[in-house]
Structures are given as C-alpha cells and as structure tokens.
Amino acid sequence: MNQTITKFGHPATLVADYVHWVVLLRPAQPTLGSLVLAAKSDATAFSSLAPVAFAELARVTADIESALGAAISFDRINYLMLMMVDPNVHFHVIPRYAGMRAACGIEIADAGWPKVPALGEARDLDPDETARLVDWLRGSWPSAAG
Numbered sequence: 001m002n003q004t005i006t007k008f009g010h011p012a013t014l015v016a017d018y019v020h021w022v023v024l025l026r027p028a029q030p031t032l033g034s035l036v037l038a039a040k041s042d043a044t045a046f047s048s049l050a051p052v053a054f055a056e057l058a059r060v061t062a063d064i065e066s067a068l069g070a071a072i073s074f075d076r077i078n079y080l081m082l083m084m085v086d087p088n089v090h091f092h093v094i095p096r097y098a099g100m101r102a103a104c105g106i107e108i109a110d111a112g113w114p115k116v117p118a119l120g121e122a123r124d125l126d127p128d129e130t131a132r133l134v135d136w137l138r139g140s141w142p143s144a145a146g
Helices: 003-007 051-072 127-140
Strands: 014-017 021-025 035-039 076-080 090-096 100-103 106-109
Touching: 014 051, 014 127, 021 051, 021 127, 035 051, 051 076, 051 090, 051 127, 106 127
Parallel strands: none
Antiparallel strands: 014 021, 021 035, 035 090, 076 090, 100 106
C-alpha cells in the first residue's frame, strides 16, 4: 500500500478492496458516508495509472454509487481529486444531500449544500465510530466487490 492509503487509516478504514483500487472510509466526514477512493499504485499523476486501473475504475465507481445510494440516499455525489497534501492518486468521494443523514448513532448535516462541500467542517471520527461505519457500509456493498 502507498503512503496515501496508509495516511487515510488503512486497514481500519477499508470498506472495499479491488485489484487496483481501495475504498476507504474518510476519517473526517464532511457528509455521512464520505470515502477515499485510492489507487494502489505509487502513481502521483492520474495519467500515470495503468490502463487496467482505468478500466477497473468504472466498476469501482458503480459499486460506490450503488452502496452509497442504498446507505445514504444521496442527492448528488462529488469526486474530488485534490492531491495537494497526499501525493498518490486518490479521490475524496463526498455524497451530497439536503439536510441531515444518520447511521450507527452518528448524525451529519451537509453544511455546504447546495454549494461546494464544507471540508473544513468535517466531523472527525473516533476509532469506534470508524469501525461501526465501515461495517455498516460494507453491508451495503455489492457482494461481488473485490
């Protein structure tokens, strides 16, 4: 695993594992169910990923949207590729919704709705909350996931 994946809490935050990608629960939640979609390679430029990683990305994003749709019932979804601090290829996946969403005793409003995500207002999860949300999201993941 690359340093970006480790920084985002792997293995404790692992929701789904694919050949070229991992899906992690984002430790700071601007909205409920926020994820990090990270390439397993050491690539630091999106264009440097192998063609097979791009091909698998279609399946991974379909699984993300299916799982978050079932779990969160989002209105929109944002894929943010910032890569300013963490160098390896990754996206912040932010489900967007009007109002509040709750799961596992955790309630989070989308403070930025309907504009850009309010990343600075994210709720930091403790290890118990992280474990509960990871298990909850895994329960919504398509059974064929890597």
